[in-house]
Amino acid sequence: MRCVSCGVTVDPAHAVCPLCRRNTAGGSKTAGNRWYPSYSAMPEPRESGTFARSLIFMIMAVISITLVINVLGSRDVWWSLYVAPCVLYAWLLIRHTLMSNSHLGAKIVVQWLGLSGMLLWINALSGGTAWSTGYVIPFLVMAATLLMTLLCIAKPLGWREFGGYLLLMVFLGFTPLLFFLLGLSHVLWPSVSAAMYALLTFGGMWLLADKGFRKEVKRRLHY
Amino acid sequence: MEDWYKLDHAGKLFPAVAGQENSSTYRLSFLLKHPVKPPILQKALDSVITRFPLLHVEMGNGLFWKFLREKESPLRVEPEGTYPCAPVSLSDSNASLVRILYHGSKISVEIFHALTDGGGALEFLKTLVFQYLCLLGENVDDKQGMILPPASFARYAEAQDSFKAHYTSEPPLDLDKAPEAFQIRGTRFVPYGHNVIHGMLRASGLNACAKEKGVTLTAYLTAILVIAVHHAGEPLNTERRPIVISMPVNLRNIFPSSSLRNFFAVINIGIAAAENMDFEQVLVQVQQQMKEKTTKSYLSRTMSGSMKYENTFLSRIAPLKLKDLAIRYGFDHYGEEAKTLTLTNLGRVEVPEGMAAHIEVMETTMYPTAKSPMNCAVCSINDQLTVTFARNIVESDIIMHFFRELSGFTGLEVRIVSNDWGMGA
Numbered sequence: 001m002r003c004v005s006c007g008v009t010v011d012p013a014h015a016v017c018p019l020c021r022r023n024t025a026g027g028s029k030t031a032g033n034r035w036y037p038s039y040s041a042m043p044e045p046r047e048s049g050t051f052a053r054s055l056i057f058m059i060m061a062v063i064s065i066t067l068v069i070n071v072l073g074s075r076d077v078w079w080s081l082y083v084a085p086c087v088l089y090a091w092l093l094i095r096h097t098l099m100s101n102s103h104l105g106a107k108i109v110v111q112w113l114g115l116s117g118m119l120l121w122i123n124a125l126s127g128g129t130a131w132s133t134g135y136v137i138p139f140l141v142m143a144a145t146l147l148m149t150l151l152c153i154a155k156p157l158g159w160r161e162f163g164g165y166l167l168l169m170v171f172l173g174f175t176p177l178l179f180f181l182l183g184l185s186h187v188l189w190p191s192v193s194a195a196m197y198a199l200l201t202f203g204g205m206w207l208l209a210d211k212g213f214r215k216e217v218k219r220r221l222h223y
Numbered sequence: 224m225e226d227w228y229k230l231d232h233a234g235k236l237f238p239a240v241a242g243q244e245n246s247s248t249y250r251l252s253f254l255l256k257h258p259v260k261p262p263i264l265q266k267a268l269d270s271v272i273t274r275f276p277l278l279h280v281e282m283g284n285g286l287f288w289k290f291l292r293e294k295e296s297p298l299r300v301e302p303e304g305t306y307p308c309a310p311v312s313l314s315d316s317n318a319s320l321v322r323i324l325y326h327g328s329k330i331s332v333e334i335f336h337a338l339t340d341g342g343g344a345l346e347f348l349k350t351l352v353f354q355y356l357c358l359l360g361e362n363v364d365d366k367q368g369m370i371l372p373p374a375s376f377a378r379y380a381e382a383q384d385s386f387k388a389h390y391t392s393e394p395p396l397d398l399d400k401a402p403e404a405f406q407i408r409g410t411r412f413v414p415y416g417h418n419v420i421h422g423m424l425r426a427s428g429l430n431a432c433a434k435e436k437g438v439t440l441t442a443y444l445t446a447i448l449v450i451a452v453h454h455a456g457e458p459l460n461t462e463r464r465p466i467v468i469s470m471p472v473n474l475r476n477i478f479p480s481s482s483l484r485n486f487f488a489v490i491n492i493g494i495a496a497a498e499n500m501d502f503e504q505v506l507v508q509v510q511q512q513m514k515e516k517t518t519k520s521y522l523s524r525t526m527s528g529s530m531k532y533e534n535t536f537l538s539r540i541a542p543l544k545l546k547d548l549a550i551r552y553g554f555d556h557y558g559e560e561a562k563t564l565t566l567t568n569l570g571r572v573e574v575p576e577g578m579a580a581h582i583e584v585m586e587t588t589m590y591p592t593a594k595s596p597m598n599c600a601v602c603s604i605n606d607q608l609t610v611t612f613a614r615n616i617v618e619s620d621i622i623m624h625f626f627r628e629l630s631g632f633t634g635l636e637v638r639i640v641s642n643d644w645g646m647g648a
Contacts, residue, residue: 003639006623006626006627006630006639007627007630007631007637008422008626008627008630008636008637008638008639009636009637009638009639010638010639010640011638011639011640011641013640014639014640014641014643017639018420018619018639018640018641018643018646019420019619019622019623019626019627019639020623021646033640033642033643034254034327034328034329035254035326035327035329035421035640035642036303036307036326036419036641036642036643037302037303037304037326039305039306039416039642039643039644157295160292160295164283164284164285167286215227219227219283219285219290219292220283220284220285220286220290221285221286221287222229222285222287222288222290223286223287223288223539223540
């Protein structure tokens with residue numbers, strides 16, 4: 001079939017010229033498209049963003065309403081500032097940990113970050129001893145590292161799946177020590193314990209685990 | 224034992240910039256003379272993939288760089304279902320970075336650009352189809368040695384990052400001097416997808432037309448493309464920006480390499496905007512620039528220009544996420560804004576005689592991007608040349624002008640076929 005406007009021959013699979021969208025001289029579609037399938041079931045645009053947006057709106061509403069009530073009511077205690085980190089942590093828990101398809105390793109790392117952030121915020125507001133950086137965060141990082149180690153060992157393709165996250169937890173194991181060096185915590189032994197635990201995990205895996213771990217380290221740290 | 228590979232120099236770009244509107248996934252297809260038999264194709268794939276382990280990989284994140292590692296699950300052939308060059312999933316370890324598709328009598332491979340370039344992909348497709356025809360019992364001897372021998376994968380040579388092997392410390396080109404090019408604008412398809420239009424014509428006829436003008440076939444097509452962009456976009460080019468055609472150059476032709484990974488450089492052919500453009504003058508300029516920019520020295524300087532960023536101490540120790548941000552910025556400002564569209568020519572594809580008899584035509588499709596919403600790819604086999612435009616916008620004036628000019632200038636018969644994405648047909 002010929003398109004007179006474009007001066008080209010159009011494949012019989014097309015009723016109109018794909019270039020100018022005019023009818024071809026020679027009639028209508030006479031054959032199926034040998035090159036491409038028909039896209040009758042075109043993928044619909046994704047609508048999964050609605051729930052995520054509603055959740056963000058609810059979080060913003062709760063934070064702003066509590067803040068307004070706090071400002072208009074008694075301002076002796078800024079209780080609304082305690083609500084905000086808890087609500088934000090709840091959002092992280094629902095959105096990233098419960099409802100997303102993220103990797104389990106990523107969920108554990110994000111949970112540690114989220115919990116640590118929330119506790120640090122509350123601790124900063126309440127003042128007094130640095131209980132979050134001194135005790136809770138070091139023990140949380142050790143727990144997360146232990147959990148990741150168990151997953152590496154227990155799962156059939158554990159090193160492949162969780163090796164990178166275990167390495168990340170080993171690095172994060174030094175965060176409490178950094179807090180101490182920066183003067184953000186005043187108790188040394190939990191920070192040293194967390195760093196020691198990270199080092200022992202790394203050393204133990206390097207020596208005792210199969211080649212998978214050593215290979216994973218090379219892969220993840222090549223530069 | 225599980226194998227892993229570092230990304231090659233060019234391959235580091237694509238994961239950082241890939242997304243829905245820049246799939247970084249291109250396609251090569253052979254249209255055979257008989258319908259494809261999927262179980263036989265699967266058997267052929269199973270035997271061929273061991274020869275191309277670099278394609279059977281998944282992507283992982285390191286602290287400093289991404290890496291590729293062997294996939295556990297086998298690669299499967301699939302019926303073609305959606306638009307060409309759709310994005311691959313980089314985060315899902317079950318998803319593949321390579322797709323082997325069939326539709327009717329067509330076999331296609333779609334490959335994420337971080338794995339290999341058109342040269343590597345072509346070797347894979349040729350080997351796959353050769354093996355497929357062998358399993359069908361066809362007489363397809365490779366006496367001329369055009370198909371990769373079925374020996375084991377030569378890791379050192381074929382997985383080599385040839386950029387590193389051929390990199391010299393020649394003074395790099397000054398990229399800052401590149402002016403912002405004329406950009407094609409348009410209305411995105413809803414739902415998003417790629418509309419593909421192929422134009423097929425006799426390769427020898429077109430070659431004769433180019434020879435008559437004393438230019439190469441690529442220069443001839445590039446000049447027509449410049450004229451088409453000028454005709455369609457001239458009223459919109461109020462700032463008189465140059466029309467710049469970006470062109471990947473296969474470095475294997477200039478620097479000895481048998482690498483099956485990325486090994487190409489990109490040159491930009493720029494034509495200053497003018498109210499009236501004369502085809503003959505454009506042709507001379509294109510040919511001259513192509514000649515200048517495909518010399519060994521120029522390409523070597525292009526290579527050292529991009530390698531110098533990778534080799535700095537800072538870029539080596541910077542965390543991956545920071546590097547991704549920097550790469551995205553560089554791609555947008557030095558890559559995408561400096562060109563109007565890309566034209567890539569895979570050249571004349573040679574296959575063994577017995578195999579050629581089973582192939583009707585071939586095509587290659589280059590994915591469009593957000594700022595370059597239309598791209599063009601060319602290849603030929605059996606004296607059939609296919610020019611393919613892929614676009615993610617509704618407007619098709621440039622393509623229409625291109626084929627009208629091509630048909631008008633050469634007097635050759637051009638046959639058009641499309642996937643009609645977004646056209647409601």
